[in-house]
Amino acid sequence: xxxxxxxxxxxxxxxxxxxxxxxxxxxxxxxxxxxxxxxxxxxxxxxxxxxxxxxxxxxxxxxxxxxxxxxxxxxxxxxxxxxxxxxxxxxxxxxxxxxxxxxxxxx
Amino acid sequence: xxxxxxxxxxxxxxxxxxxxxxxxxxxxxxxxxxxxxxxxxxxxxxxxxxxxxxxxxxxxxxxxxxxxxxxxxxxxxxxxxxxxxxxxxxxxxxxxxxxxxxxxxxxxxxxxxxxxxxxx
Numbered sequence: 474x475x476x477x478x479x480x481x482x483x484x485x486x487x488x489x490x491x492x493x494x495x496x497x498x499x500x501x502x503x504x505x506x507x508x509x510x511x512x513x514x515x516x517x518x519x520x521x522x523x524x525x526x527x528x529x530x531x532x533x534x535x536x537x538x539x540x541x542x543x544x545x546x547x548x549x550x551x552x553x554x555x556x557x558x559x560x561x562x563x564x565x566x567x568x569x570x571x572x573x574x575x576x577x578x579x580x
Numbered sequence: 581x582x583x584x585x586x587x588x589x590x591x592x593x594x595x596x597x598x599x600x601x602x603x604x605x606x607x608x609x610x611x612x613x614x615x616x617x618x619x620x621x622x623x624x625x626x627x628x629x630x631x632x633x634x635x636x637x638x639x640x641x642x643x644x645x646x647x648x649x650x651x652x653x654x655x656x657x658x659x660x661x662x663x664x665x666x667x668x669x670x671x672x673x674x675x676x677x678x679x680x681x682x683x684x685x686x687x688x689x690x691x692x693x694x695x696x697x698x699x700x
Contacts, residue, residue, distance in 0.1 A: 571626040
């Protein structure tokens with residue numbers, strides 16, 4: 474199965490700063506990558522699919538890039554509501570697999 | 581707005597069968613999408629359990645193959661998960677989700693999750 478590795482495990486940032494999260498696949502997944510945000514007690518929310526396509530209603534401060542094995546989620550200017558856990562998922566091969574997540578916390 | 585809601589017992593005895601239902605509103609389980617189950621054991625990452633393509637083929641995680649069944653009930657607009665011979669390792673937060681064909685199979689909607697504990 475494809476292993477997804479996310480880094481860092483925790484990202485400490487101040488509101489207004491830029492946050493950069495990474496996700497690496499153990500083999501080529503083309504652009505078949507999604508990013509999700511999860512807050513305690515809430516359903517995960519789709520942010521990005523196709524590696525770089527923002528889902529409906531997602532603010533422009535969220536952007537995704539990459540293809541093949543290396544991917545990045547960038548939050549251009551962190552807002553208070555953005556402090557959460559972010560995880561990536563590949564849907565290129567079965568079984569679908571997820572990264573371990575990056576917790577974005579207040580610095 | 582599409583909503584998914586998991587339901588089922590919060591505690592299952594070891595060697596028993598875990599059964600969960602996902603009620604779908606705002607969408608039809610007959611649509612050409614993948615109806616999916618994902619879980620997260622305490623302190624661990626997310627694990628994809630499997631999916632059913634509307635009422636057609638199913639694909640399961642090989643790690644659970646032989647114990648897991650996903651099925652769709654069109655009359656009730658819901659889908660279900662059955663996991664047999666459970667052990668403590670099956671204790672987890674279980675999510676139901678929709679893989680959207682429009683987005684290439686990406687999960688676009690998740691339930692809030694339901695915690696299932698395997699304990700005697």
